[in-house]
Amino acid sequence: MKSRVRPIVAQMHGYVPGEQPRDRDVVKLNTNENPYPPAPGVARAIVAAASDDLRLYPDPGGSLLRETAARVYGVTPDEILVGNGSDDLLSMLMRAFVGPGDVVVYPEPTYSLYESLVTIQEGRVLSVPFPPDFSFPPALQAAEGRLMFVCNPNSPSGTFTPLEVIADLAARFEGVVVVDEAYVDFAAATALSLLAEHPNLVVLRTFSKSFSLAGMRIGLMFGHRDLLAEISKVKDSYNVGRLALVAGVAALEDYAWMERNVACIVATRDRLQSALAKRGYDVLPSTANFVLARRPGEDQAPVQQRLRDSGVLVRHFPTPRLADALRITVGTDPEIDQLLAAL
Numbered sequence: 001m002k003s004r005v006r007p008i009v010a011q012m013h014g015y016v017p018g019e020q021p022r023d024r025d026v027v028k029l030n031t032n033e034n035p036y037p038p039a040p041g042v043a044r045a046i047v048a049a050a051s052d053d054l055r056l057y058p059d060p061g062g063s064l065l066r067e068t069a070a071r072v073y074g075v076t077p078d079e080i081l082v083g084n085g086s087d088d089l090l091s092m093l094m095r096a097f098v099g100p101g102d103v104v105v106y107p108e109p110t111y112s113l114y115e116s117l118v119t120i121q122e123g124r125v126l127s128v129p130f131p132p133d134f135s136f137p138p139a140l141q142a143a144e145g146r147l148m149f150v151c152n153p154n155s156p157s158g159t160f161t162p163l164e165v166i167a168d169l170a171a172r173f174e175g176v177v178v179v180d181e182a183y184v185d186f187a188a189a190t191a192l193s194l195l196a197e198h199p200n201l202v203v204l205r206t207f208s209k210s211f212s213l214a215g216m217r218i219g220l221m222f223g224h225r226d227l228l229a230e231i232s233k234v235k236d237s238y239n240v241g242r243l244a245l246v247a248g249v250a251a252l253e254d255y256a257w258m259e260r261n262v263a264c265i266v267a268t269r270d271r272l273q274s275a276l277a278k279r280g281y282d283v284l285p286s287t288a289n290f291v292l293a294r295r296p297g298e299d300q301a302p303v304q305q306r307l308r309d310s311g312v313l314v315r316h317f318p319t320p321r322l323a324d325a326l327r328i329t330v331g332t333d334p335e336i337d338q339l340l341a342a343l
């Protein structure tokens, strides 16, 4: 039987299962991974945890990871939930709050998983287009619904919604406002500081980007303890494995490693933005680890294909709003040199 949902994997990451080239054969700038390795303590922690204890289920609450994250981010452990990547946390939010006909609100274009998850729940999307400069659409400030998503920095634009706007939204919106901060370590400000004042606000983080751990699948949800207690009712019991839990703790314990990688990526991002502008692209100012580069009115699908033929993967979205753009992940300096040469 045909499902109600378009293929999520292809839609989100721009490849068809089975067609993904091997990572080592290509310069992979299409899924916003980190080009630098995780902190050395992560592999050590995983090796130490790869013991006979693997026969035992993991801690269902991920207590040690929550305690460590609570210390790092200045909250209490009961204000954190752990997920199998932030996609797992997004899915929990949908299962907890959205049923048939319920409205979910967000500006678009944004992270395409939101739409897929609403469809699975048979909810209704109320989306408003971002204006050309990707500032937050004023029409959304009066919207009503069960959930509102603010991807901040936004993907695929890389642009940032100021915290004052988010605070205003949280004060007015009757449902839960979810700030998806997958890329926030590459930006200047986090909505974590708003949580104390807004019990209907939830902030999502992932270890897949700044912490270089996309392969481990670790995400954190921050929010009011009563709200998180409700959400945890729809959590799979053992949603995060033993190795991922210890990897997350080790990554947080070497926070400076992550910050150094972020600093390198931000420097390369600046260079990439100027180089693309010199080649005639319109580039939105990015606050993430990727850049959206546009040639107004010129479909970039053939450019993406030619780059792919020369071994460089970038992301193209075949939608009316984004067809003339490429989303390029910030890689290492040599990788970006290879991209620029191929362009």
Ligand SMILES: Cc1ncc(COP(=O)(O)O)c(C=O)c1O
Pocket: 031, 032, 084, 085, 086, 087, 088, 111, 151, 155, 180, 182, 205, 206, 207, 208, 214, 217, 218, 219
């Ligand atoms: C905006 C956004 N949120 C969430 C995710 C999912 O991250 P994770 O790897 O933690 O599931 C991504 C991944 O690309 C993303 O771009």
